[in-house]
Amino acid sequence: MVITYLAGSVAVVLSLFFSRNKQFVYSLLSLFLVWQIWFTFQVCTHAGITDSEYFTFDSLGILLLVTLSIIAIPAAIHSYIYIENHAETPRSRSIYLAALILLIMAISAGYLSNHIAVTWIFTEITTLSASALIYHHRNKLALEGTWKYVFICAISITFIFIGILFLSLALQHAGSDNLSFSNLLAKSQELNPVWLQMAFLFIFTGFTAKLGLVPMFTAGIDAKDTAPAPAGALLASVLMNLGFVGIFRFYIVIANTPLLHWAKLVVGTAAFLSLFVATVYMLKVKNIKRMFAYSGIEHMGIVMLGIAAGGIGYYAAILHIILHAFVKSSLFFQYNQLYRVFQNKSITHIGNYFKYNTTGAMVLLLGFISSAAMPPSGLFVSEFLIFKSLFDAKQILLLIVVLLLLTMIIWAFGKNIFKVLFLPAEGFDDSNVVRTSPWESLSQFLLLAAAVYLGLNPPVEFVQLIKDSIILLPH
């Protein structure tokens, strides 16, 4: 089934790459969306089975795949709006859409893979497709962003590979050479602890480039800044989730060994440092798109704190990562409409947005409330649970510092957002402001509403899926 999906998607990507006809290109895009939804549906109905040897449709994979497919639809719609508004050449349009589809395909397959080397291969493919998206504008800034992204990701991917090599050394002590996660878990007691530690350090560092955590977070920020916003929305939400999957699946293995405490320390330190770094940057950032990106770093820091704290924190982390994907992608989708009005990314030159586009301003306001985890945002629930897990883990001091940092982040985020919404922009001539149709904000409202609904009143199946995905962790 997965092989069919991959083959079909690659066929779409290739035909998109070589076709220049407008109608044909857009019908291919719609075809792919149908294909993606069909595949998601198939995966959901065949939950639990292993397909083509290397892909298992487990709960975590299903949850994130559904999230991806939901976000992929508005991403396609906004890409269409974006391309139509920018008078793209047929060539750059084809490359953009082909790269977008390749990215969605690689992320989907990466979620479902049950073998660390397969996850690694699909992570590599996301680097390739993301770099094509980042380079879309073909100017100096785009080149700089692409170069930094490609270089850092290349080093990170090499790190993951080194980690896999160490992991195979650890596994040789258990007399096995099968690197699938289930086999690693089965043999977890026999793995050599020294090599396992080395493997975890390298694999964790490597995946932080995708997850957006200290130390490799920088590449992602530049990427989200320079990529077109609909692609940036995918980079800032579902691609980060792929990094999470890579780390989380391996974390399950190490959590079942005596190294659990050490791994918690590593993850917790990286998470705390990420929160700290995000605070520092949020306080001084003036570029609104980068501000959204730094807010993503903050949320990933919170998620990993939940993982490090354990207990209810595991549940909350998975919930948080899904809700965050909805919220953050809706903010990125809104960004293009904002840019169309002001033609500027700098917060100093953006302002009074309520006056020019009331619906869009509502999205920004609600998106801010959601992202800052104020009630009724769904993120409030997950963040609250993560703080509770820190409390249970007797990390009161850490919790206080984290709360202080979060207060600063909310202050900085709020200051900038309210400036954008209510204060006049510097040197902006509002005699002929571009009008945007309120319908363009519909998908953002739906995504934000989904985040509220899933957080406050989660359906039973949803809760069950999250519980199933953390069942292998020691409680």
Add this chain to the structure above:
Amino acid sequence: MIHVLLIIFIITLFYMAIANRLMTYIKVLALQGVLLFFVVFIQLSEINPVNLALILLETIVFKSLAVPIFLSYLLKRNNITREAEPFLPNFVSLVITTSIVVVNILIATMIKDDHLDKIFFVVALSTLFFGLYLIATRRKIITHVMGYMVIENGVFVLSLAIGNEMPILVNLGIMLDIFASVLILGIFMNKIGDVFKDVDVDQLSNLKDY
């Protein structure tokens, strides 16, 4: 014999740490490719012809011919000045490289493991960290690319150390190597050289927060 080759490999790192000209770096990279080929040839005892062809392609054709020729072509095409322009003096470089190797030897002696030849471990990790060090302390972007190639060589040595038991990992490593290098060099060739003349990392600082 393998040990001799690997020690020569370490010596090339020291030479690279104090080399001044970019052409020297390129020649050292080519030499490392040849050394790696002989290491593979001796190390992998039961090698089948397909694998041998792949490794030959990777080490000799790719590492010692294609990449060096391509890098020197880039040097000429973009009129990159021939000095490496390190941030630190060569003496300090040499001291740091030595300490990288020493620390790795110390780590290796602490690990007790029959599955892994210690010298492979030392060489691989020293090469890896030396590559990172090279990236961090040289000003030109092309030296970053060279640093990345050095890291790739280190990873290759490491994958050889366990290659006898898991040949698939060697092949995966080769795939990574070729894929990432083509991606990086592709961008470097097509774009950066055209857009930024005499390429320097200082020019890549336009993406700002404000």
